[in-house]
Amino acid sequence: MTNYSRRDFIKIITNSLLSASGLLGLGGLLRYLNFSTETPVKTEFDLGLASDYPLGSRTLFPDIPAVLIHDDKGFSALSLVCSHLGCIVQDNNNGFICPCHGSYFDINGDVQRGPARHDLRLLRVENIEDNRLILFIT
Numbered sequence: 001m002t003n004y005s006r007r008d009f010i011k012i013i014t015n016s017l018l019s020a021s022g023l024l025g026l027g028g029l030l031r032y033l034n035f036s037t038e039t040p041v042k043t044e045f046d047l048g049l050a051s052d053y054p055l056g057s058r059t060l061f062p063d064i065p066a067v068l069i070h071d072d073k074g075f076s077a078l079s080l081v082c083s084h085l086g087c088i089v090q091d092n093n094n095g096f097i098c099p100c101h102g103s104y105f106d107i108n109g110d111v112q113r114g115p116a117r118h119d120l121r122l123l124r125v126e127n128i129e130d131n132r133l134i135l136f137i138t
Contacts, residue, residue, distance in 0.1 A: 044137075047061070047134065049133070055072070076123075078109040078122060079137070083116045084103050089120070102115075
């Protein structure tokens with residue numbers, strides 16, 4: 001057994017406490033820097049039974065924002081987020097219009113008038129085993 005002087009003992013305890021407080025402070029700093037104020041964005045939406053959407057229907061989901069289209073090709077969906085600066089486009093009888101800068105898209109989401117240069121984004125729709133529709137935003 002080694003005999004430590006009082007000075008050595010105090011030095012060991014002081015260094016141990018300083019190291020422990022430094023590690024605790026570093027842990028707190030890392031938690032602070034990694035904190036996210038945004039809630040995770042939902043990317044999967046259950047739209048219900050496919051039979052709720054008759055052939056030829058176009059159903060708006062403003063809370064997603066998307067439009068579900070059921071035509072003779074099956075189910076498809078378009079994002080209602082304008083490809084110009086991300087405003088939510090509004091349904092017009094013959095297509096969609098952006099309230100922010102006036103871009104106009106036809107009923108298929110194709111740009112007809114700018115400033116948007118890209119069509120509305122096509123979203124993935126899957127019909128799962130119990131005939132339910134799931135919309136995926138990726």
